[in-house]
Amino acid sequence: MSVDTDESPRGRIVAAALRLLEASGPDAVSTRAVSAAAGVQAPTIYRLFGDKQGLLDAVATEGFTSYIAAKTAGEPHPDPVEDLRASWDEHVAMGLAHPALYELMYARARPGSPALEAAADVLAKRIGRIAEAGRLRVPEERAVGLVRAVGEGTTLTLIATPEDRRDPHLAESAREAVIAAITTDAPALPDPGPIPAAAALRAALPGVDALSPAELGMLREWLDRITGSS
Incomplete structure (x- = not known):
């Protein structure tokens, strides 16, 4: 590092x-x-x-x-899901290349650490791109939490395992399980269903200036209820 x-x-x-x-x-x-x-x-x-x-x-x-x-x-990958895959692989690789630093950063980080929150914000932006593309099947906050929990847990597990005993496919399997849980395939039809559509609109709300703050708050609550219904 x-x-x-x-x-x-x-x-x-x-x-x-x-x-x-x-x-x-x-x-x-x-x-x-x-x-x-x-x-x-x-x-x-x-x-x-x-x-x-x-x-x-x-x-x-x-x-x-x-x-x-x-x-x-x-530059991010044009496909936001592929961008998440690449980010996952980079994260695991960094942990294995710098195990002591990774454990300090993630296993020993103080709650509310500004640096840790900044890293989480980078991930949230990647998840937001997936939502904007209409391919997120769960609320953004849940998707971020799943990626963090499984990604960090997988990396720490690999670090704790002697190199000659590591499962070479563990990180990939964990990555694909999480991606399958939080994303949909690229929509083949114009209507991908209410949950991805609601997630996409929810992700685009920061750019909406035609509504009042109160109206935005109400719309955000409705969209959260739709995306949380899964």
Whole structure:
């Protein structure tokens, strides 16, 4: 996992902690080891991060920042479902390439972490594209939750399994099970049914300016009731 080059004391400390984390795990990220690797005095770490947990939070945030930048750098696939497949594969690959960092980012993340929420927002936008295409069979929030739960759980399971015992098809099977649960095939008929149509309209509401806020709220509630009826 690459990080931005930052020669400030804070940048050097985060980079040193990340190197120690990736080489030997979180137990190696001690104040003494980080201060030696970063070329700073231990009090500087406490002044900038408060304690070891604060430093680990900063490392996780840096990991999320780099990860989000990589995921949003290229053009999305024209087919939003294929875009989700590619995103899933990239997510699993990142976890297997950087297991200690991944566990810090996802298994040890503090509830409400802004960095974690930013990553979830990237996923929500991908799910929103599927909804706009009329191919989402469940509410967007549920789809995001399913992808996160199964994707993160699958990656953590693979990380915890010795490499020579990993099921090489586990991630693909989990991915396809989730995609089958949340999406429909490309509609062959003009009318794909009420739930995908409602999900598509729900996803397009932010661009609607012909209704008042109260009217938008009422329409949003109706559409949520339709998409939640499955």
